[in-house]
Amino acid sequence: MNILHFEIEKLLKASPLWVFLLICMLFNVFLIVVDSGRGSYAAFIDNISKETGIELGDNFNERLKQLSPNNEKNAAYLLQLMRETSGVKDVFDNYDASLIGESYIKALGIDGSLAKMIRHKYSVLQESIDKKAASNESLTLYFGSDTYRYHNLLFGGVMKWLLTEGILFASLAALLSVGFENINKTGQMVYSSKKGRQILVQKLSASVLTGLGAYLILTLLTLAVYFSFNSYGGILDSSVSSAFNYIRDLVAGVRPFSTWHSFTILTYLLAVIGASMGIILLFVLMAFAIGVLIKNSYIGFIAFLIANAAVVTLPFYLPSTNMIPFLLTLTPEWLWLKQSLWFTDGGMEALVPNFETVGIIISLALLSVFCIYAVKHFKRRDLI
């Protein structure tokens, strides 16, 4: 425990890491301020939702009619909202998910087991959709016709940047922790001590804790700024599968944002933060193992970049009828790229339901083995 404490302290005292985090924070604030939604239609919806509630239907329409806007802009917004919500239909009623699967199968030109897996995924999604239809889940307000923009701003923009920054910070923290003795020329002393090379376990723990802690701090601060510029107070309990939310897809076209489970904006946000932490953990393991295997941290970082870029590039050069490109969507790199589709069907390349959870579990297992291999290899390595 004591050694872990010292290993964490080493990282906490590395000021460049924290300057990097500060730069990330400033960058996030810049992005948020540029896309600020103050005084927008979305802000108006959030404001009135405190009086009207978020469940669409006759009651909602009645409450809308009772509102008296205080200026012309709000009057126009109210009219717009009335137009959008009167007669809104449950998008999941009679929705056939298998059509999405069939369009993917046709576009990819696949058959056999791959097509069977895609059909199975959409048959499972159909069950979720039927439940959503039964509970009228799509009949919630979210941000009306501004939903797509704000959903992507938060989950495709801010949360994606936070994940990217978290990955970079945590990976560099892992490389720093592993390379610390080499940098300070204390390796021979530390590795010949009683604890010896087992210190790598504490180094890994310190990297994980520091990386995840920094991500959480950055996320909390960034979201505090985000929510101060964009009002969500009234609509946080809206479903992310609102009739106003959708996924744009080149092959299947525009389709509802259908998740495997029911998520409100708040619970979806928490789920995304949780999954992001899982993915950061994967990158920490990868960086740690590379850092252990490659003594020079600079070359280690470049090798880390190359490994990730190679995994991203590979599926484009393999035939779509091959299983490998589909399996690669379960890797940390593709999970990062597909962040905006987490907890949904995952699009054309995802073969299994809950691809992000399955991907995190499988990658965790594989990267743990990689780490164990790296540590074992390090135990036998000559220090001089």
Next chain:
Amino acid sequence: MRIVMNEMKKIWDLKMLALVGVISVLFFLLFMEFNITDFPNGHPHTERYDFSKELTLKYGTTLEKSEFDEFMQKRKELVAKAEDYITSDPAFLAAGIHNYEDYKIKNERSENSKAEKDAIWHLLGKECDFVEFKIQAFDSIADDYNNAAASYKHYISKSGSPKEKARLQEILDTEQYRSIILDHTIDNTGSYILWLAILVVLSVLILLSPLLVNDKMRGVDVLQYTSKKGRKVLSSQLWAVLISAILLTTIELAAAAGIYSINNTQIFWNNGMNSFIGRYVFWFDMTFGQYVLFSAFMIYLCALGSALIAYVIAGMSQHYIQLILKLIPVFILLVLICQSVFDVSFSMSNILYQLTGILGIETIICGIVFIIGIFLCIMLVQRMRRADI
């Protein structure tokens, strides 16, 4: 000079070169290959591009009125070809289409039967050699040519800036718009240049940054400072970094240009950038070749600026991770600069011009990156000359 050469040997380490090579290949495959394999991309870009090529090969850099009239005769050949497909293919007969006139009437109608829809798509398809796309592209080029002067007059009436009005009037008066170059070609080349600029900046940062940090981590800097040459070694290292940056940029530019030549867009080398088949208005009377060469010059400026900044960052870093942590934000900033500089450079559509209204702002920004690099280097060298060892 001997020290400069030895410093360069340290920079051009085989292991580092291999890593830069692998990164460059992956970067090329991810971001740049598309501009080669998918050019021209889709319809009617392909047909319009083919016509622009044909026009240049036949008439040179500009299309004069008499040449245009001559070229218009080609439409009859295309329609005759379409007629051949229509009369020989049963799909058209099934839809009640007997000639190209019938086809046009059905195509313009909002509601058609399934057989008619199939026939309409048939003439647009590969099986009919995309002949309908060719006719549409041909007509759009003819419209562009006939309406070019009117379009410029329209822009002049719409523009609120006297500077822009004057430039548009100049293009109109000198008939520069008669030049033949498609905006799709400019978009493709521009996108390739942008990614190339980012690749060059990335490669320069990766290859040149470790030099000073390597020395520090091995304690070589202390030995260097106490030698006869003393701290003048910093200048030699700086020269080594600059020469290496120029070499690396030249290699990458040469390789990228060689690969891009597969597209054969060099046939437009002497064509002016303001064209009747282009939607961009350029500030300067430059040819496509001059545009490419000037973009290369700006890439050199960015690369040298990046090299100088990398040198300074390395000078201020004690170890590799510290170096990487500083390089990442700098790289992101340089990417943003490249994106704004190489966004249809020197045109009225460039984002930097739209924000500042300054002509040639793209070169000025590249120059500023270079000057900031020099300024920071001077500061660093002076500080290191005074530093206690």
